[in-house]
Amino acid sequence: MRALLLSAYAAASHRHWASGVVEWLDDVEWTLLELPPRHFRWRIRGNPLSWMLRDHEILAQRYDVILATSMVDLATLCGLYPHLGQAHKVVYFHENQFAYPLSRHQKPQAEALMVNLYSALAADRLVFNTAYNRDSFVAGARRFLKRMPENLPAARPLAKLAEAAEVLPVPISPLHRPSSLRKAGRRIIWNHRWEYDKNPEDFFAVLISLAERGIEFDVAVMGQTFRDCPTIFDEARQRLGERVVCWGPQPEGAYREVLASGDVVVSTTWHEFQGLSIMEAAQSSVLPLVPERLCFPELYAAEYRYDGTREGLESTLEAWLTSPDRRPPPPDVSAWEWPALVGRYRALLSGR
Structure with a gap:
């Protein structure tokens, strides 16, 4: 053929x-x-x-x-x-x-x-x-x-x-590692494009609020960058300070390594038709936390979704960060491989 x-x-x-x-x-x-x-x-x-x-x-x-x-x-x-x-x-x-x-x-x-x-x-x-x-x-x-x-x-x-x-x-x-590993750490992953349609404003507003309230976590911010990107990224890096363990695009090997070290991967996007970055993280046993809109309800069970608001995201993140035993098990991603x-x-x- x-x-x-x-x-x-x-x-x-x-x-x-x-x-x-x-x-x-x-x-x-x-x-x-x-x-x-x-x-x-x-x-x-x-x-x-x-x-x-x-x-x-x-x-x-x-x-x-x-x-x-x-x-x-x-x-x-x-x-x-x-x-x-x-x-x-x-x-x-x-x-x-x-x-x-x-x-x-x-x-x-x-x-x-x-x-x-x-x-x-x-x-x-x-x-x-x-x-x-x-x-x-x-x-x-x-x-x-x-x-x-x-x-x-x-x-x-x-x-x-x-x-x-x-x-x-x-x-x-497919990855040659177990996909059902439960994690109890506090590392949050952002691995999306640095553009307006991914709604970074909501993501960083929640993280800054959690940090100001003394909730323990660190954050790895990866993904593709562009010449013009939302100003919230510069502000967030300054305000989150030592909580930032990774910032900006990474080579493939380093990206996979940081991804595997994560505990929760978050989406706040206004635009997503499938979300490969979330799937890749879930494949590494990183718990997806996605809004109740777009393609997500058909891909992820209710325990991985929040109501799409900043308040809903902050509430779920706080619960997962402070009480790891309340986290759901990692999703099975084999059907997407x-x-x-x-x-x-x-x-x-x-x-x-």
């Missing part, structure tokens, strides 16, 4: 997924085309042109399967290379633009929404990493189409997309 894997905005989670697909489905003859994760507006609208100008000879070949991320303008690409339309076309949604929270400086981008929608309509199979991702895509597309100048019948194609969609997570690679999911990915590519 010859397969073309297309990733139009190869951010960290997308690279993780693509490398896993190639590694675990090694009986497939893969050709991978990626574009760097920068200049988002140009990438999501211009990726067919970028690949046509750079990789014409690759696109001119024939493939049995095309596996594309939702950032890929698959409809335009198949228009430029009609023979690609004859392949079995699968679009994988790590996220969807209809449910992406905007900062106060951003405006909705109709073109990004249309690329998601056109690619879904051009595909033979749609795959979403969570049911929340699927449902928010369909609901968002329905709201978007109601804004069209003409009152067109959109219900039938959207219902068809929803029926054809499959939920299949981005797998994590590649050995459990590789068969479903293979069936997806074969069209079964």
Whole structure:
């Protein structure tokens, strides 16, 4: 089987997924085309042109399967290379633009929404990493189409997309360590992107409050940083002082080591379609503490969720830090690992 894997905005989670697909489905003859994760507006609208100008000879070949991320303008690409339309076309949604929270400086981008929608309509199979991702895509597309100048019948194609969609997570690679170890320490982990949509303000407000009240803990703040990041990070580092044991991005080995030393990993995010960083921490027996929103209710049992408020987070964190015996056991993450999911990915590519 010859397969073309297309990733139009190869951010960290997308690279993780693509490398896993190639590694675990090694009986497939893969050709991978990626574009760097920068200049988002140009990438999501211009990726067919970028690949046509750079990789014409690759696109001119024939493939049995095309596996594309939702950032890929698959409809335009198949228009430029009609023979690609004859392949079995699968679009994988790590996220969807209809449910992406905007900062106060951003405006909705109709073109990004249309690329998601056109690619879904051009595909033979749609795959979403969570049911929340699927449902928010369909609901968002329905709201978007109601804004069209003409009152067109959109219900039938959207219902068809929803029926054809499959939920299949981005797998994590198995670790060679026990995943059921109970821990009684007081190390809190933050391992998310340093951006507004991850809501670091709530996280650090709670930690600063706990510190001022004399609750014992230390914190490792990792994750991807950017040129512009929320000002709360500088303020928090100063106010948390010696409680900070790690700050900023880490090499893979150091990241895994610090992660394994953690006791609780916290999310306060406004935007999450699966949350690989939380899954990776849970895999190292770090207890996830996630808000009661987005994708989390379908992934984590009630004992790992708080009500989504600062007060709810602070109350649960305080209880877990001061009374380790009140903590739940680590969750079983084996269902999210590649050995459990590789068969479903293979069936997806074969069209079964």
